[in-house]
Amino acid sequence: MTKTIMLQGTGSDVGKTVLVAGLCRLAANRGLKVRPFKPQNMSNNAAVADDGGEIGRAQWLQSMAARVPSSIHMNPVLLKPQSETGSQIIVQGRVAGQARGRDYQALKPKLLGAVMQSFETICSGADLVIVEGAGSPAEINLRAGDIANMGFATRANVPVVLVGDIDRGGVIASLVGTHTILPEDDRRMITGYLINKFRGDVSLFDDGIAAVSRFTGWPCFGVVPWLKSATRLPAEDSVVLDKLTRGTGRALKVAVPMLSRIANFDDLDPLASEPEVDLVFVPPGEPLPVDAGLVVIPGSKSTISDLRDFRAQGWDRDLQGHVRRGGHVIGLCGGFQMLGSRVTDPSGIEGDLTEIEGLGLLDVETAMAPEKTVRNVQAWSLQHDVVLQGYEIHLGVTTGPDCMRAPVSIDGRPDGAMSPNGRILGTYLHGLFSSDAYRAALLADFGIVGSGLNYRQTVDDALDSVAGELEAVLDRQWLDTLMS
Template identity: 80%
Template sequence: MTRTIMLQGTGSDVGKTVLVAGLCRIAANRGLKVRPFKPQNMSNNAAVSADGGEIGRAQWLQSLAARVPSSVHMNPVLLKPQSETGSQIVVQGKVAGEARGRDYQALKPKLMDAVLDSFARVSEGADLVVVEGAGSPAEINLRAGDIANMGFATRAGVPVVLVGDIDRGGVIASLVGTHTILSEEDRRMVTGYLVNKFRGDVSLFDAGIEAVGRFTGWPCFGVVPWLKPAARLPAEDSVVLERLAGGAGGALRVAVPLLPRIANFDDLDPLKAEPEVDLVFVRPGERLPADAGLVVLPGSKSTIADLADLRAAGWDADLALHMRRGGRVIGICGGYQMLGTRIGDPLGIEGRPQTVEGLGLLAVETEMAPEKVVRNSRARSVPYDVPLEGYEIHLGRSTGPDALRPAVMIDGRPDGAVSPDGRVMGTYLHGLFSSNDFRARLLSDFGVTGGGFDYRRSVDEALDAVAAELETVLDRGWLERLLAGP
């Protein structure tokens, strides 16, 4: 019989994703058939699953931790924010429509059937399914029709472990407060809790454990330290980018404008991990650094809106100055579209029908179209003649004179564009920088040594390190009961 456990948080960004991945890797290392599952995710950091649909990047990472192919059923409902109030809705890997926040609350109960269907498929043949909640069950204003937390747990009969983040402060109040406001039915689903991101002497929290137990009756299943290997894993939530400081030093400074609707920003992780690269996320109100050798325009969920924000921040003028200084620019997906001369949206896919002027750094024009390209791809860099492997998730088609000089060949077809002087390049291929050979050749153009480590292997090694550390701090009895053999 398949065992299940669900990690829910006292809030967002408490570390559920990494804990689920760690538990999946522990189970996989013990020979169990383990699967990750997240009923509903909200993220513009998407991945293409092995069966060819969109899922949250976190569930792709968790499937890697579980050593199983990813599936659309691991994340049956994916919300991709494209405005302050509305999101694109992806159900079992395919776009099902769009909804504003209030409208989506009314739609959620209708999505429960898809969630339960996917959960049954993921559970079939598995020894263990580790489920990740979204946000917090303490958001009782959203409890009616909930599919992400207690609504799912009660319907599917999945026991819950609550995760609190001590690093942000108030962890005792958040745990006890969650207990207080949950309904009796929901409260009965909670079997215990974890305290995450602890720094220092863990014995200092003994009195905290006693206090939480006195108020709630819940046992503590472990106090988890700040997991340093997790820094080598792709982050899912863009809230992480908001906390990133400036660069940490390096021979080559790479600047990345922090666009409001940035998508698939883990494209940049391999560059960030290079010892000789100083990757700087530039916030609105800051200038693109004058000493940057390379500027990367990342993916975007709403290209036209983010292009307007880029101009409002003055980064278009900074880019023009960067080019006059002899700098280089790479645009990925939405960033590639921004680099062209024109973006047309005659059907109003990103809002109202309109045509806007691009940055004019590549002689290509983009027209948005409703057909969405979603696929994993093998490719080859044209300028460097090295193999690439990545994925495509985009709307629109870009054509023009510079597209006659493609940046990559994807499955034998040309993609992207390169300027006549070779200093501006754009492509729809995500995962460009994951290629060790590509990074080595790119960085050598700047006189920098790079590509000396295998990024994909480093992610897998980080998952093993997270799992090993968790095994030492989680309650032994609870862990052994969870991971008991078939």
């Protein structure tokens, strides 16, 4: 019989994703057939699962941790925010429509069938399934029809471990408060709790553990320190972008404007791992740095809206100045579309604005189309003559004279466009910088010798390190019982 456990948080960004990944790798290292599962995810960082269709990048990473192929059933409901109030809805890997927040609340009960079907699929043949919640079960205003936290846990009869983040403060109140406001049927699903992101002498929190246990009756399954290895893992949520170190004075500064609907920003992680690269995410309200050698415009869930905002920030003028100074520009997916002369959306797929002038740095135009391209691909850099591997997730078709200088070949067909001088290029390929050979060639263009880093191996080693750290600090009896 498949064992199951669900990690829910006292709030968002408490570290559930990394903990699930670490536990998956720990179980895999012990020889178990382990699978990750997240009923509902909200993220514009999407991956193409090995069986086709979109899932959250976090579940893709967790499948890597579990050493199993990724599947659309690991994340049956994915919400991709397109505006402040609405999201695109992906169900079992395919676009199922769009909904505003209030409309989605009414839709959730109808999605429970797909969630349970996917959960049964993931459980089949597995020794252990580790489930990740979303947000917090304490959001009792969203409890009716819930499929992300306690609604799923009670329906599937999956025991819950509550995760509290001590780094943000108030962890005792958040745990005890969650216990207080949960209805009894939900409360009894919780078997214990974890304290995450602890810094310093763990014994100093002994009284805190005693207090939580006194108020709730829950046992503590471990106090997890700040996991340094986790910084080498791709981040799921754009909230982390504000926390990244900037201005390190390295050889090459790479500037990335933080678009309002930035998508798949983990495309930049391999560049950030290079010792001679200073990767700067530029927040709204700040100019693009004049000393940047390369500007990368990342993917976007709403190209037209983000392009309009790009101009409102004055980044278009900054980018023109960057190009006049001899700087390089790479546009990825939505960022590629922005670099052209025009973007049209005749069917209103992205919203009410159906046409917008592009940044004019590439002689191409993009027309949005209803059919979405979602696939893993094999690719080749025509610019640097090295192998690439990645995926496509995009709407729209881009055409124009600069497409005759395609920088990439995807599955044998030209992709993207490049300026005559080769300093400005765009492509629909996600994962461009994950190629160690491509990164080395790109850095060589700037006179920099690459580190020789194997990025994929770096992520895999980080997963092993996180697993090892968890094994050292988690309650031995609880862990052994879970993984027996």
